[in-house]
Amino acid sequence: MNRQFPEHSTLPKGTPTVAVVGAGQLARMMQPAAVHLGIQLRVLANDAVECAVAVVPDVIFGSADDVQVLRELCADAIALTVEHEHVSSDLLDELNASIPVHPSGSALGFARDKAALRVKLTQLGMPQPRWSVVADVQAANEFAAEAGWPIVLKPSRGGYDGRGVFIIRDEQQLAEVMGEPLRADAVWVAEEFVPFAREVAMQVVRSPQGQAVAYPLVRTLQREGMCAEVVAPCPESSEALNEQAAEIVLTLARDLDVVGALAVEMYVVDGEVGEALLINEIAMRPHNSGHWTIEGAITSQFENHLRAVLDLPLGDPSPRQPYAVMVNIIGGDADNLHYALLHCQARDPQAKIHIYGKAVRPGRKIGHVTVLGANVEELLERARHAAAYLRGDIDE
């Protein structure tokens, strides 16, 4: 544990400090919003290579499992928030005695544990795929016999970006996957495989006073389990579906008592009376499906998250342009990045290319590109071109 904030830095009276568990790209992208709002961030990093460390002066090094580290993180801060779910709810509840913790430990538990979420959604009567906690291969087999093959199988905890989500086609594959040891605190969750028409997501940000703002419903494209592309708003969605989504997400934010950003990923399926939504996963923090809001909305998800965490009034989430398209930049050839950037910036002076300052490794998210305008197909072409060029997939 090692704190590196300069002793000689003198903050003016009244400057609020927000403590953040985590120092990855989500904490990094909170920093521009914080700078403009006059807010200080203090981030908790495991390691100096985490990309927020390079842009936030006030860093605590240590583990999010260590209550002493967390206490130091919170010292003289106004509020504590997170950029990931991997922190114990009990620790957060303990800290909450001395500092507002947003989201709370109990709320965050639903983002960390997929089984707990499914139970809660069932209690709330929220639309979701058929699901079951399955203790063993036999139980999973029984679930599949009812729900039909394939089924989706995931450990309740520990996965992210699609890691740990398995599409299981038969009993043999089931036995293989379930033969791997589970974390001690996890169980297997089986879900029906949803033949979705498309995937969508919605962000909402909620303040301690219960003020909430909902961003437009967006279309997401997952690739290898990772969010690859976002179109905001979702061009195919009817007004009725948008309203249904807002109802689901705002209700969920209230019923889970979320403070800060909540992202809800959903499937669109053909229902009995038109299209319907089923909740896939949730995240209780700024989320990849909301990165388009940095330029695309009047108030970004990062700014509204910080405003909510500090109990400030929330900003307008309305889009600035008819459409925003965001495409993730995945690591390719590291040596090429600078020249690729020259090409992409010269080719498209309106593209907003975000580089996270992470070491480039094949398959790793290292940035994203956002373009705004009226023509979705043209925006997709431009954003995909930049992302492909930066990855090194194309060279013209």
Added chain:
Amino acid sequence: MNRQFPEHSTLPKGTPTVAVVGAGQLARMMQPAAVHLGIQLRVLANDAVECAVAVVPDVIFGSADDVQVLRELCADAIALTVEHEHVSSDLLDELNASIPVHPSGSALGFARDKAALRVKLTQLGMPQPRWSVVADVQAANEFAAEAGWPIVLKPSRGGYDGRGVFIIRDEQQLAEVMGEPLRADAVWVAEEFVPFAREVAMQVVRSPQGQAVAYPLVRTLQREGMCAEVVAPCPESSEALNEQAAEIVLTLARDLDVVGALAVEMYVVDGEVGEALLINEIAMRPHNSGHWTIEGAITSQFENHLRAVLDLPLGDPSPRQPYAVMVNIIGGDADNLHYALLHCQARDPQAKIHIYGKAVRPGRKIGHVTVLGANVEELLERARHAAAYLRGDIDE
């Protein structure tokens, strides 16, 4: 001298560092752009209370007059730039042997020395008020006899935000002002008092390769010598005047060999054939009259300045909305700031209120507010209300 960047921070290969002389609000506002571009800033601060110190991890403490300090600032950086003019051109030229310095020492000389600028503008045939370097009261008197009272009198160096600009109405006042000692490196510059119709400004950003982008001509309102309000674009300007301004500013950027941001403040006067422009002052850095570009333009002046300094292709300077209005927030009652912010954010969820993290002192610029839309009068009302409330001038 004391460098505080964490030794344990490990930047990925290829991450460019831009060294910045100065650590005030302009350096601070470069940080959000740098974070999104994947650029590291290293700032030179005199003092830990300077407001960029709180948001940029890599800080060198020391004087911009000390070549050793400047060398440390430049170590392993890709380029050097400035957020103020108070650094010696000779030192910059010396550093330029080992690192690109943008703007160059010779270019920056014209922003630092008002007499040098007037001489150069005369050589270039640029439109400007009648002017003369005046060695003593007698010379100033002779100038006033020709140009007519009142005259404008300023030391060639050292003033900013209107400090050191005197409107002189008669000989007695002249004797009083010129009785004060001048800095050793300064001379008195007398200028005719221009009966302007309005004041305007234009930003241009130019890259080392000579690519240049011009932002719209904006209307500025000065109060007590400080930029108080900006309307972008200037609602009263004809297309012909906008073109004339762009011609002046782009030509000036080229002829002064500016790399990075150049702001040109101009008077609009009634000329023989319609309205004409006269150059008042220039700044070779992001400028208060361009703060509206943070949200109001596709690429902000801060982002384009960094792109130019790194010799990256420039981004589109086009406005996002028909009009942007920016009003500076001037310090009032410090204890009130938090509650005032609550009021203003709740009243206007679309307003972008920027707080610089500076200690609040009466009369000091501590932030600005920007609103975008189609109706200038409504935007002015909203932005002025927020600024007045934050200053404590109004309480409803």
